[in-house]
Amino acid sequence: MRRPNVVLLALMLAALVGWLGLESVNVAANRIVLGTGFRAHQVVGWPGALVSCLPLVTVAILVRRATRVRLCWALVLVVLMLMAMPAWLAIAADRLVDPSLPQSRLGIGPANWLLLFLLLLSLIELRVRLALSRWAAWWLLLPVLAAWWLALAFWLEPLALLREYRGRSDPFQTAILVHLSLVGAAVGISLVVGVLLALAMRRHAGIQRLVFSVLNIVQTMPSLALFGLLLAPLAWLAANVDWIAALGISGIGWAPALLALVGYSLLPMVRNTFVALSEVDAGVIDSARGMGMSHRQVFLQVRLPLALPVMLEGVRITTVQAIGLTAVAALIGAGGLGTFIFQGLGQAAMDLVLLGALPILFLALVADTLLGVLASRLDHRRDAGVPQ
């Protein structure tokens, strides 16, 4: 504990260099023209810029001797910095954006993105070092989220990201809904199919080999290729079978997207379910049978509950993966948050890309935490007190 925490030290130094060296924000007169970048000292002058570096320097000094108390203080400072970032943007907006030009907007520059990224990494490192649970980390993020929400709602009117959202608040909500529905359906279907497959595989070794080899092939296909492969057969089906067309299924849209998502989700789901069910302690199963439990009772009361935490791990991996993959599904007209990413790429509007990408990132993190916490809750009786 006495030694310096090299990871945090490196993160802080990188953040310092990036903060002073890269462009903090950029300002453009409208959506189309290229903005002008401003570094920290061009926003508030050198004295202000140096003052803004103080928390980073302090954390770096604190972690030179990594005692628990010092790490706690470092944690407080990192959280405060994350809370201060929107305030910094508000100051920049106030100083740089001309209120008489209603189209002019403030973009978040690379220095800010880098800082955000490095601070989040520091937070993860500190959470591990201080042995805090996943929950605790989210409680720490709560004030940060509150600060950002307040700033976005009241002080960051000229922020380009916000302007992109204002113009599309309805499509944005629909996109989130579509995104979540696709993910939910894909995870739900692959959970049911995956459990059934895993059960069949436990009966017959032949099925086991077949399923694993097929799913491994699917997993290695690039996602766009898989989406593309499904286009032709589904289009043909829709053209030739009436009830399929009546269901709204066609070569593009949600149907091939969902199929491909299920295809990708099956492998982690099947693998985890299969391993989870197979690896339940043989002695426990033996004694359950020896006590006179029926097959059904052994499965429902012993094997399944003991396998559940590992199965949930499969659900977690699958969900996080599906949240990301659904972005690609926008390319074949399935909708979802990916739509903004590809529109933004087409129009070279980075802030529109962010409007799609940031919520995806956020959803993935939330799903990861919730399912991780659920799994460790279910597991608490067997590994009591082990931090995640």
Next chain:
Amino acid sequence: MIELFEVTKRFGSEAAVDGISLRVEKGQLCALVGTSGCGKSTTLRMINRLIEHSEGEIHIDGQPVRRFKEETLRRRIGYAIQSTGLFPHWTVERNIGLVPRLLKWPRDRIQARVEELMSLLGLPMESFADKYPNQLSGGQAQRVGVARALAADPDILLMDEPFGALDPITRETLQFELRDLQSRLHKTIVFVTHDMDEALRLADHLVVMRAGRIVQQGAPLELLRDPIDAFVESLLGGEDRGLKEAALTPVSHRMLPLGPHPIAQARIHRDASLHQALAVMFREHVDRLTVVDVEDMPVGELTLRCLVGVHRGEPGA
């Protein structure tokens, strides 16, 4: 009562158990011993049909085991194994109440039975009822395993190396507890072990197995006095088997009435074993002990000559 008639079990073409016949009387503890892989567990598990036998007949109280539904049969037979097999996601209380719950006993009867068993096995309800198996020591977990096997008060108990994973001291404690329990409960027990001392300590009937067959069976003393071949003899400890015999024989079996000469200083309890008596003589450098009863009153004497049974050792005996 458990009877096996010419029972064989084949896995593929290999016979793991090969035509064994065995009879365990009601209230007896029968120990199956032998080197690992000789078919002890297979024999045990055929009795509650965790493994189906290939040939022969297995009877419980005169009825073929195949006549019962598997679950019904197993709920009448206690089962305890080396790894305990306790359910890690259930509390101690729930684990013990498993079979009564399967038998749909009323709630308060289960509750009362679990309490009774926990006190019987020295597990205070207040401190253990709500614990999970991973919070128990090896000895405690094994006690819970035994309590669970006894829960529905079965006549028959099958135990597969139940103390095999414990340290020597805990193992010995649990052996004595089991013997004590057995003297009160009189269950019919089949007990698998590869520890000969454990088998000698506990068994009424000792069965030595080798490569799926029974080499010799009988009362422990019979086997010790008259091992059928070199294998059984070496399993029983070779030259040491004399000491093991002494350990199984109480002083009262060999003692003489108090003689005319003054009584010896060194004393031994009448229920102690000849092995202990020998140890006392060796330590005190004497060849005569006074045998006393519970109140420390002299009831007889034991000489080295009668301890080793000189008068019995006539040629041909």
